Amino acid sequence: MILYAKRIVTPKGVIEGYIHIKDGKIVDITDTCDEEFIDYRDQILMPGYIDIHTHGWATGSYWMEKTAKSIWDMQRHLPKCGVTSFLATTGTDSIDETFRYIEAANEAYANQHEGAELLGIHMEGPFISKEFKGLQKEEHCLTPDVKLMEQFYNAQTNKEMIKLMTLAPELDHAKELIQFNCAHGIQNSIGHSGATFEDIKTLKNDGLGGVTHMFSGMRGFHHRELGVAGSALYFNDLMCEFAKQSGMTVKHEAFDIVYRLKGDNGVYLTTDCQGLAKTQTPFHHYIRKETFEPDGDMLKITSDDGNVRIIDPNDYEAVKDIEIGYDTSVRNMLKHTPMNLVSLSKLTSLNPATYIHMDDVKGSIEIHKDADIIVLDDEYHIIETYCKGNASINL
Amino acid sequence: MILYAKRIVTPKGVIEGYIHIKDGKIVDITDTCDEEFIDYRDQILMPGYIDIHTHGWATGSYWMEKTAKSIWDMQRHLPKCGVTSFLATTGTDSIDETFRYIEAANEAYANQHEGAELLGIHMEGPFISKEFKGLQKEEHCLTPDVKLMEQFYNAQTNKEMIKLMTLAPELDHAKELIQFNCAHGIQNSIGHSGATFEDIKTLKNDGLGGVTHMFSGMRGFHHRELGVAGSALYFNDLMCEFAKQSGMTVKHEAFDIVYRLKGDNGVYLTTDCQGLAKTQTPFHHYIRKETFEPDGDMLKITSDDGNVRIIDPNDYEAVKDIEIGYDTSVRNMLKHTPMNLVSLSKLTSLNPATYIHMDDVKGSIEIHKDADIIVLDDEYHIIETYCKGNASINL
Numbered sequence: 141m142i143l144y145a146k147r148i149v150t151p152k153g154v155i156e157g158y159i160h161i162k163d164g165k166i167v168d169i170t171d172t173c174d175e176e177f178i179d180y181r182d183q184i185l186m187p188g189y190i191d192i193h194t195h196g197w198a199t200g201s202y203w204m205e206k207t208a209k210s211i212w213d214m215q216r217h218l219p220k221c222g223v224t225s226f227l228a229t230t231g232t233d234s235i236d237e238t239f240r241y242i243e244a245a246n247e248a249y250a251n252q253h254e255g256a257e258l259l260g261i262h263m264e265g266p267f268i269s270k271e272f273k274g275l276q277k278e279e280h281c282l283t284p285d286v287k288l289m290e291q292f293y294n295a296q297t298n299k300e301m302i303k304l305m306t307l308a309p310e311l312d313h314a315k316e317l318i319q320f321n322c323a324h325g326i327q328n329s330i331g332h333s334g335a336t337f338e339d340i341k342t343l344k345n346d347g348l349g350g351v352t353h354m355f356s357g358m359r360g361f362h363h364r365e366l367g368v369a370g371s372a373l374y375f376n377d378l379m380c381e382f383a384k385q386s387g388m389t390v391k392h393e394a395f396d397i398v399y400r401l402k403g404d405n406g407v408y409l410t411t412d413c414q415g416l417a418k419t420q421t422p423f424h425h426y427i428r429k430e431t432f433e434p435d436g437d438m439l440k441i442t443s444d445d446g447n448v449r450i451i452d453p454n455d456y457e458a459v460k461d462i463e464i465g466y467d468t469s470v471r472n473m474l475k476h477t478p479m480n481l482v483s484l485s486k487l488t489s490l491n492p493a494t495y496i497h498m499d500d501v502k503g504s505i506e507i508h509k510d511a512d513i514i515v516l517d518d519e520y521h522i523i524e525t526y527c528k529g530n531a532s533i534n535l
Numbered sequence: 536m537i538l539y540a541k542r543i544v545t546p547k548g549v550i551e552g553y554i555h556i557k558d559g560k561i562v563d564i565t566d567t568c569d570e571e572f573i574d575y576r577d578q579i580l581m582p583g584y585i586d587i588h589t590h591g592w593a594t595g596s597y598w599m600e601k602t603a604k605s606i607w608d609m610q611r612h613l614p615k616c617g618v619t620s621f622l623a624t625t626g627t628d629s630i631d632e633t634f635r636y637i638e639a640a641n642e643a644y645a646n647q648h649e650g651a652e653l654l655g656i657h658m659e660g661p662f663i664s665k666e667f668k669g670l671q672k673e674e675h676c677l678t679p680d681v682k683l684m685e686q687f688y689n690a691q692t693n694k695e696m697i698k699l700m701t702l703a704p705e706l707d708h709a710k711e712l713i714q715f716n717c718a719h720g721i722q723n724s725i726g727h728s729g730a731t732f733e734d735i736k737t738l739k740n741d742g743l744g745g746v747t748h749m750f751s752g753m754r755g756f757h758h759r760e761l762g763v764a765g766s767a768l769y770f771n772d773l774m775c776e777f778a779k780q781s782g783m784t785v786k787h788e789a790f791d792i793v794y795r796l797k798g799d800n801g802v803y804l805t806t807d808c809q810g811l812a813k814t815q816t817p818f819h820h821y822i823r824k825e826t827f828e829p830d831g832d833m834l835k836i837t838s839d840d841g842n843v844r845i846i847d848p849n850d851y852e853a854v855k856d857i858e859i860g861y862d863t864s865v866r867n868m869l870k871h872t873p874m875n876l877v878s879l880s881k882l883t884s885l886n887p888a889t890y891i892h893m894d895d896v897k898g899s900i901e902i903h904k905d906a907d908i909i910v911l912d913d914e915y916h917i918i919e920t921y922c923k924g925n926a927s928i929n930l
Contacts, residue, residue: 337786337788354758355758356758360756360757360758361755361756362755363749363750363751363755363764363784363785363786363789364784364785364786364789365786366786366788366789369758370788370789370792373792374788374791374792389758389759390758390759391732391758391759391760391761393732393761393765393769394758394759394761394765396769397765397768397769397796400796401792401795401796
């Protein structure tokens with residue numbers, strides 16, 4: 141298969157050309173072409189979005205359901221938002237439930253379905269701070285325990301599945317945990333953490349790569365105690381994850397300040413979506429000011445001011461607007477922080493791929509990489525999504 | 536008089552040359568010279584430091600004494616720290632005492648003494664927020680009153696003397712005050728203020744130029760309410776004043792973040808020194824954890840842990856180390872944020888001159904400007920200070 145466009149976004153710039161795809165890989169990019177091709181002359185070809193912090197999307201919630209099926213549902217629907225690969229992200233839960241997360245992911249990782257590729261899992265906890273727990277469960281926040289981490293690691297069928305862990309480096313024994321992860325190819329992000337600047341300065345070189353959902357669930361910036369947020373601003377080699385850009389949890393101007401400071405190599409975008417449609421027990425979302433709860437086979441959403449909606453949690457059209465998806469988040473960001481296409485592709489694709497050490501096969505439109513390509517119109521709406529060369533927007 | 540150096544810091548770069556000085560002005564800068572010259576071949580020639588926020592220095596405290604003599608004492612001793620011109624800065628006090636400030640400055644402004652030039656005054660208040668008063672007197676913080684401001688303005692003998700005012704733009708009637716100042720050549724700085732991002736966004740174009748002592752006495756940065764600090768970071772056209780760099784009130788890393796973001800056109804340095812030796816009534820400095828009080832003709836300093844020192848407030852050598860002077864502040868900053876000489880000269884000289892609309896005669900080593908020149912060694916110690924061409928370090 142060959143895709144043609146006047147605007148193909150590559151790390152070296154935006155070029156006109158023909159992308160040759162074979163067996164799911166980009167095998168060549170040429171200036172001319174004698175064969176049949178799909179003509180996207182008026183569209184933009186970008187590397188697919190890589191969401192390394194998503195708990196669930198639309199009809200699937202790995203966070204709530206902890207099943208392989210929940211991941212398969214995510215695989216099917218994420219391409220509609222331009223996402224071509226992702227890390228299914230756990231929540232902080234009991235040790236037993238954490239093993240359930242790993243078992244569910246083992247099954248889905250070994251039996252990938254059509255759509256967005258499951259790159260592995262991101263463990264958000266359980267080694268996080270109770271004080272900065274945010275939406276995580278306080279009773280399951282644990283002191284770092286490298287023996288327990290080793291058990292989680294050994295529970296993986298494929299030892300490369302756990303790609304990323306969010307943890308609080310100020311907790312006792314965090315150093316051993318960080319070092320263990322680092323030695324086993326697991327990236328460490330600081331999150332749900334009250335770490336001070338000194339904590340982070342001390343442990344950074346043991347293997348701290350960046351921060352999870354910048355500004356949220358962390359000690360904020362102060363001019364006499366820089367905290368997690370200030371450390372992320374200060375240290376050039378810490379990456380900043382920004383969860384979905386709604387302007388609600390983090391003002392667009394705050395994002396803009398960080399982007400100006402860190403540049404397009406220091407920031408990546410995720411959604412931190414939860415798959416709220418698949419809420420299992422009544423869940424009050426304090427930021428959204430809504431309670432989600434099952435109602436037979438349906439989902440009941442009650443806002444704090446008393447309004448009630450009942451929707452079918454398995455109907456994509458009914459649930460797709462409960463949360464802001466990746467493509468909407470990108471469009472929101474670009475309204476306030478315009479950037480060129482190459483920079484955008486770093487924030488959405490190359491940087492997250494690099495962060496989890498997968499930039500050899502993911503994150504950019506280059507020869508030998510996977511053919512994860514999205515087709516965008518000039519307003520950044522998704523026209524088509526190719527996951528390893530397969531058109532996947534209508535799965 | 537002609538000064539020669541291999542390193543003369545000009546806005547266009549560091550050059551080797553001969554600076555020709557006549558009647559206090561730089562009249563030429565040449566590559567060669569047949570006349571007699573002072574040889575500074577191993578030193579650096581920089582524009583003199585301009586301190587637009589200093590209440591007092593060493594044996595003179597405009598803040599505490601409110602006399603022409605206090606300003607003359609500052610003029611005499613500031614060149615020892617490399618300062619060649621300054622704004623004597625008021626404190627927030629009663630209306631009567633505020634008029635006393637203006638009268639004292641009228642006398643000194645019309646009868647300039649040797650040494651650092653009095654460029655005018657900086658009024659820190661009285662239109663500031665009680666909530667963010669810092670060391671200012673709460674009982675004298677006033678709601679903006681343009682009629683009163685007009686009286687202050689009219690109390691000046693020379694209507695160009697008030698150059699800068701620190702005010703809180705969130706207070707009622709601030710808009711009229713800002714507009715009045717702007718129309719009368721008085722720069723407006725946001726300080727001692729709880730203004731929100733929206734307050735500042737709304738009033739910025741009415742004439743807000745920047746912020747006073749960045750991070751101190753203001754609503755700090757938060758990712759959902761950017762406050763004064765976040766607004767200063769976000770808006771490229773707001774200048775950030777940083778008071779003396781001790782690392783005590785603002786961590787050096789916090790300064791560094793702001794410098795990286797704003798660049799060398801967006802930051803200037805001041806000392807915010809108070810002339811503590813001339814304390815008139817017992818004064819507890821909560822940041823320094825010391826109480827200053829007169830003891831007959833002497834000064835008694837009692838630290839919170841009970842240590843007592845008694846010194847002569849008129850002995851420069853005895854009092855010069857009570858506070859950190861401009862040159863020490865510069866050296867402290869450079870230890871944590873190294874920068875080239877041209878950038879340094881912007882932070883210390885050109886930016887403050889531009890901010891108070893005096894860059895036609897001050898702020899850089901250029902033909903037609905005043906010969907305010909400091910001679911530095913490689914560790915940024917002051918070897919000599921020329922104020923309008925007069926060697927002034929030993930006044």
